[in-house]
Structures are given as structure tokens and as C-alpha cells.
Amino acid sequence: MTELLANDLTRYALLALLFVAVVGVTYGIASLLGERREVRERLASGVQGSEAAAAPSGLRTHDARSAWLSLVGAIERTGIPLVDTKDATLRSRLVAAGFKEEYAPRVYSLIRLILVVGLPLTLFVLLFLGGGAPSTSRLIVMGMIMALIGLYVPSLIVRIRADRRQQQLINGFPDALDLMLVCVEAGLGLEAAFNRVGMEMTRSHPLLAEQFGSVVLELRAGRSQEDALRRLADRAGADEIRAFATLLIQSAKLGSSVAQTLRTYAAEMRERRRMRAEEKAHRLPVLLSIPLVCCMLPVMIGVLMLPAVIRTIRVLIPALAGGS
Template structure:
């Protein structure tokens, strides 16, 4: 295989182009991850500044991206990109940070392209290669790459949703403490959510974005109950859903919001402490795996090596001479 790439100019150029595209994709992904916090911070600052109304109108408008336009053209050609589990997929994409209505169709399009592109690339490399491969081998590798293209986008979305959920859970107790301070200082719930959302832009931007969206919905005329439920649904975190339900019940029954926030904040901090203790208790088990795999064979070899050398030098010649 290496000789083929060294001697064939076309294969070498194709391989270099593939490596270049992969490197550019990794670099673009890294840059987008680095700039994500800055983008959220700048948007929230614009919301709190003088151009709030213009920015809110810009955020509420749904502009079709390039992917959504491609998905629309494909659907117009006759291929349906609707998923059989549309609601479940949409909730999963919202939990991963893709609230656009076109996100399920774009996700289905990406999976469809991956299923076709990965086996096609392999078949192209196999056809240009000088190594002989049987038809069953080519079909098997094509099938495996097709399965990878089918499930790999799902794994990426799941991993992104887990990271986003963990960041929200870790930052939500601080949000509750600030809400408690604002409510006890005399602010209403809507004003407290707005104030905390603007204050937490730098420390916890995802939580700040959830609070700002709920505040904008309430200011746009939505009922407080609907805005809080939408906040819990868009977060994808059970703790925030429970928090939204608790605020709704507190508002209906007329109980103290400050007391509700104080109790729930204490429970959230206790849960966060228990999660940290759980991770700390898992460390000995995780450390034992590299210890057994890497260090234990080396220690056994060091301890047994002198005896083995002595056996080879003394006992084996003695047995041979005695024979």
C-alpha cells in the first residue's frame, strides 16, 4: 500500500487532499468551539445594550442556512428527509444545542451523505490501489463504513448533548443563588431572570442563554408558565425541568418564590457534591486498570528475571551434564 502511494501520483494527490480536508475540518471545528463562548457573550451583551430590539428581531427571524436550502432542494426532488422518530430526534438536537426547526432534516441529510460518501471513498481508493482484494472483502468494508456513516453523526450529537448538559448542570446552582439574591432584594421573577442572565454571560454562557430566552419570551407576550416550560424543554436537563415545574407550582399556589429557590438551590448543590464524590470514588477503579495492564507485568518481570537467568545459567547446564 505504501509503495502504491509512493509511485502513483493520482493516489498520492488524492490522499494528500483527503488529509488536507481532514486537517481543515479539525481546525474549523476547534475554532468554532473556541469562538462559541465569545459569540454567545456578544449576543447577550447586544441584547442588554441599546440595540436590544433590533437584536431580538434578528434572533427571532429564522434564516435558512445553506444546509437547510440543500435539504429543501432534495425534498423537492422527491426524497423525504423526515425521520420516523421526529419528536424524539428534535428533542435530542435541541438538547445538543441545535434549536433550528430545520435541524432534524439537516441531520438526516448528513447521515444520508455519510452513508454514501464513506463507502464511495473506500471503493475509489480500492480501485486505484494495486493490492488485490476480493469482492467479499470490498463489500464487507463498504458495509462497515456505511454503518459507521449511519451511526457516527448520532454519536457526535449524543456526545455534544452530554457535554452541554454537564455544563448546564454545573452552572445552574450558581444561577439559583443569584436568583435567590435578586428575589430577596425585591426584584420580580422576570426581572431576576433577566438580571442573572446578563450577569452569568462570562461564567456560564449556556445557562445565561436559557434565562435570556425565557425572559425574551415573557416580554414578547408569552405566559410565564409556557416560557418556563420551554426553558426546561430546550435545556434537555431534568433538573431544570423540575425547577421550571417548581416555579410554576409556586406561582399557582402563591407560595414564597425565595423559599422555593433556597430549598432547590440547597438540593442542587448537594447533588453536585454527590456527583463529585462519586467521580472521586471511581478513581481507584479507573487507576487500577493501567496499573494492572502496564505496571504489574513489568514488576513481575523485574522480580522473576534474576531467577530465570540463574535457572538458565546453573540448573539447565547441570541437568544437561547429569544426562
């Protein structure tokens, strides 16, 4: 029995190592091909390195065509559609998570399809290679569980990534408001203020700098200020940035001072950040009570009660033995 178990563990370990090796080699080849394709496209389009260096760092992102795009195109040419019926909602979720490419919804649908089909098949292969013979009902239940995992795990990952990006944007937004207030009070316009703040925050808060850079590019391309600010709020997905865009739009419509609006909202944002820090500090005792009750309280009870139990046993056992 021990030898059989050892053989099964060895087989599973070898299969896992083989899977990791195949995935690593595939990813490396795909990355290499993607980099070479990007270089060839830049050379073919005549893009000079000096032009790329002249662009503001962190404000213009150069999206490379991924190897996923070729795979998605090949699959769709076979007649399998990968476009979700809720494409607009899905695209907004992916943009909030940082996936801004046009083909991101199709790649997302492809990954979900691969996981829904691949995880149950992988489970069945491992079960049969292990020499086990599970019942049909057990196979069906396990296959359904693995398919549900493959269906919902990508959505969960996208949601976690979007929440993390949103938190990073919120954390750096008060500093951006202070810098923008300085720029506006120094006489810069709104577009120049966005541009300057974006370049200054490229290293400290690159996500926020990217959002500001997109606003600058849209304004230079001819979009109205209101439309560019609303698109900024939609891309960020944070209530604070949405309120900031609304305030700037209303200030422009009503003719009020942008500097005064920024000063008031910057103070409010700093107050909100302080309140969030206090809220996290107040949650610490509640969170610490769980490990204290589960780990330290039993030990303390044992330390306090053990001498009494030992003394009771020493007194009662001889008394009971003498009485009997």
C-alpha cells in the same frame, strides 16, 4: 514489492490531502457566502447597529441562515424529501444538542444520506485506485459496514454534544440558583431575576445564560410563566432544571415563597454537586487499577522474578551438564 507499497502509500496520501484541501476550500467559500448574505439581509431589513448593541449580550442570539438551507431547498425541489417521520423527537434531540434552527432536521437527514452513500463509494474508489481486486462478498460486507457507520455516526455525534451541553448546564446551575435567590430576596420579580442572572452569567456559563434569555423573551412575548418554564425544562433536557421548573410552577400555584423554594433547592443542588464530585473521586482507584495491572504489574513481576530465574539457570545448567 517495497516500491509498489511506497507508490500505494503515496497515492493514498495525495488523495487524502486533496480531499482535505477540497473540504477546506468549500467550507471557506460557504462561510464567506453566509457572512455576506447575513450582511445583505441586515441592510435590507434596516436593522441598525445601535439596536443590536442595546440588546442584552448573550440573551438574544441572531440565527444566520446557513448555506446548508439553500442546499436543502435545492434538493427538496428535485423531489427528494428530507423530513424525518419522527420529526418531533428528532427536533428535540437537535435542540438539546444546540441546533435550534428550523431547518436543522432536514440538514441532519441530508448529512446522514450523504454519509450513507458517500462513505461506501469513497471506499470503493480507494480500493480500485489502489490496484486491489477484492471479491464481491468482501465489497458487499465492507460497503455495508461503511453505510452503517455513515448512518449512526451523526446520531452519536448529536448524542455526545447533547450530553456535553447538559453537563455544562448542570455544572453552572447551582451558581445560577444562588444569584437568582439574591435577586428574588432583593425584590425583583421572576422575569427580572431571569434577565439579571442571564446577563451576569453570559461569560461564565453562556449556555445557561442563553436558556434564561429564551425564558425572558418568551415571557415578554406573552407566554404564561408555567409554559415558559416547561419549555425551559424541555430545551435543557436535564432532570435538575426540570425539577427546578416544576418547583417554581408549584410555588406559583400554591402561593408559597419563591425565595424559600430557591434557597432549599440551591442547597440541594450544591449537595448534589458535592456528591457527584465524591463519586468521581471514588471511581479513580477503579480506573487506575486497569493501567496498573496492565502496565506496572508485569514490570514489577519481571523485576522481582528475573534475578531468581537467572540464578536458577546458573545453578541448574552446570548441574545438568555435569550430571550428563
